[in-house]
Amino acid sequence: MPAEQPTLPVTTAPELPRLGSTVEYEKFLDCVHCGLCTSACPTYLETGDENNSPRGRIYLMRAVTDGRLEMTNTVKRHLDLCLDCRSCETACPSGVQYGRLIEPFRVDMQKAEARRGNDAAKGWFNRWIMYGLFPYPERMRWALWPARIMQTLGLDRLAEGVGLTKLLPQRLQRMQSQLPRLQPSTPRFPDVLPAIGPRRARVGLFTGCVADAMFSHVNWATARVLQANGCEVVIPKAQACCGAIHYHSGADLPALDFANRNSVAFAQDDLDAVIINVAGCGAMLKDYGHIAHEVAPQDHQQAEQLEKFAHKVRDISEFLAELGPIKPTGEIRLRATYHDACHLVHAQKIREQPRDLLSLVPGLELIPLVESEICCGAAGSYNLTEPEMSDRLAERKLANILATKPQAVITGNAGCSLQIQASIRKAGHKIWVAHPMEILDLSYRGEKPSVG
Ligand code: SF4
Ligand code: SF4
Known part of the structure; x- marks a missing residue:
């Protein structure tokens, strides 16, 4: 009988994770x-x-x-x-x-x-723009300077008129066409802003990345509204982008890194809440615990820390509704309509709070918007990656907005604001697109908007 052959160890290629294996089945x-x-x-x-x-x-x-x-x-x-x-x-x-x-x-x-x-992450657009520019407010501010100068001198319209912008790569063309009239730059935030009147809460303010560079006036309006409501406002310098840009494009590890940086930046036990005024970032911040479980399920300590942070996050309208807002008294005579940002109404279930706050403003007339809860087509970077569907939805939204004959459209998300502003401008209309906090801030300060 022949001697038994020794069994050779079988080497197999390591099994690759299946598509969908990260989803809880x-x-x-x-x-x-x-x-x-x-x-x-x-x-x-x-x-x-x-x-x-x-x-x-x-x-x-x-x-x-x-x-x-x-x-x-x-x-x-x-x-x-x-x-x-x-x-x-x-x-x-x-x-x-x-x-x-x-x-x-x-x-x-x-x-x-x-x-x-x-690997999309290695493509020039993701590498240099999505991951290299957008998440960093300081870089964004520098990148926007040429646009500011061109807008001031009217060269942006000239460049568009003679077709110079068509020489840009398609996605940059698209970004250029979405660029709003940039507001004058605002001063940097101090570390802390004091409460006006007796202190009712101590909160952290999340200022964001793209929002901080393009909508810093909204961040200031939010801070002033908080102060007017008796909140001491802490603005940690070490805070970072929320990580949504990375996470939604599949780069989950860098997203988790941003999450950890934010949980450390806001790790002050005496903060009653972390306030955010951008719906998309708010939904991401509130999801940190889930994401930690998904990306690094073995690291329980990390998940616990991120869950603790997420638990404190509040959209500004949600927070004021919980706190009990001080009634603003300045009259704002304006016919306006309100568009529900998807990541506020659907992801965070915040529907009534912004409307209730706006209803406190004397003189403000809020006309209901048909299909208010249907996406305007902005959806993060969707308007850059899926321009055709994004434009269809923008046109649909604009038609509904125009039917209300408004002087202003109010919405609580920077992406919606950019998308709606661009479609209004393209169609040749002049309608102010404002954040709810801009309206409240004017009313608290007794100032009037420059429209209406
Ligand atoms: S509403 Fe849609 S998602 Fe919900 S159970 Fe029905 S088919 Fe499924
Ligand atoms: S586009 Fe349709 S399927 Fe996708 S999240 Fe919105 S409603 Fe759901």
Whole structure:
């Protein structure tokens, strides 16, 4: 009998993580396919295609995760077209957490693409603009200087008129066309601003990155409103971008790094809340605990620390509603309409608070906006990556806005503000796009807006 051959060790290639493996699978099972979400989905409303609806996308993601469906370019296209506006979450009676499906699934998609050599993070636009410029307010301020000078001298319109801007790469052209009339630069924040009157709370103010560079006047308005409501305002210099730009494009580790930096910057036990005035950043900050569990499930200490931070985060309108706002007295005679930012109304379920605050302003007339809760097409960087659908939704939003014949559109998100301003300007109208805090601040100070 021949001697038994020794068994050779079998070497196998390390198994690559499956698409969808980061998603908590049970969350797929919450969907009972009733279809009640479809009429709330902007991309379904525009295309009428079931694959561009929440139900369709959940089906596609689950089938890919199960290995029943290949991730073809067509499947990817339907998933890429999703705005992650989470309007479907508001509409769903079964409590499906759609954001907790699409967001980790997209992280997996990006990683799979990177393994195949199509690493979007390494492309020039992501590297230099999305990751290298947007998250850093100081760099943004410098980058905006040429635009400021051109706007002051009227050269921006000249460049557009003679078609010079068409020489820019397509995405930069798009960014240039979205650029609003830049406001005069504001002074830097001190470390602390005192409360006016008896102190009712001590809060941290999250100033953001793009928002800090382009909407610092809104940050100042927010700080003054807080002061007027008896809040001492702490503005930590060590704070960083919320990480949404990275996270939503699949770069989850840098996003987690930003999260840790913010939780350290605001780690003061005597802070009653961390206040944010941008809906998209607010939704991200409130999600830090979930993201830590998703990206580094073994690191319980990190998840605990980020959960503690997230627990303190409040949108400014939510915070004032909880605190009990001091009634502003200055009259603002303005006919306005309010657009619900998706990441406020759907992701954070904040609908009534901004309206209630605005209703305190004497003279302000708020006209209801049809489809107020349907996305304007901004959706973070979506207006750069999916320009066609973004424009369709911007036109739809503008038509509804114009029907209210407003002097002002009020919204609580920097991205919506940019998108709506650009579509108003393109259509040749003059309507002020304001943050709720700008209106309240004027009223507290007894000043008038320059429109109306
Ligand atoms: S997501 Fe909700 S509303 Fe949409 S099909 Fe599933 S269960 Fe129905
Ligand atoms: S997140 Fe928005 S675009 Fe995406 S499926 Fe839900 S409703 Fe549609």
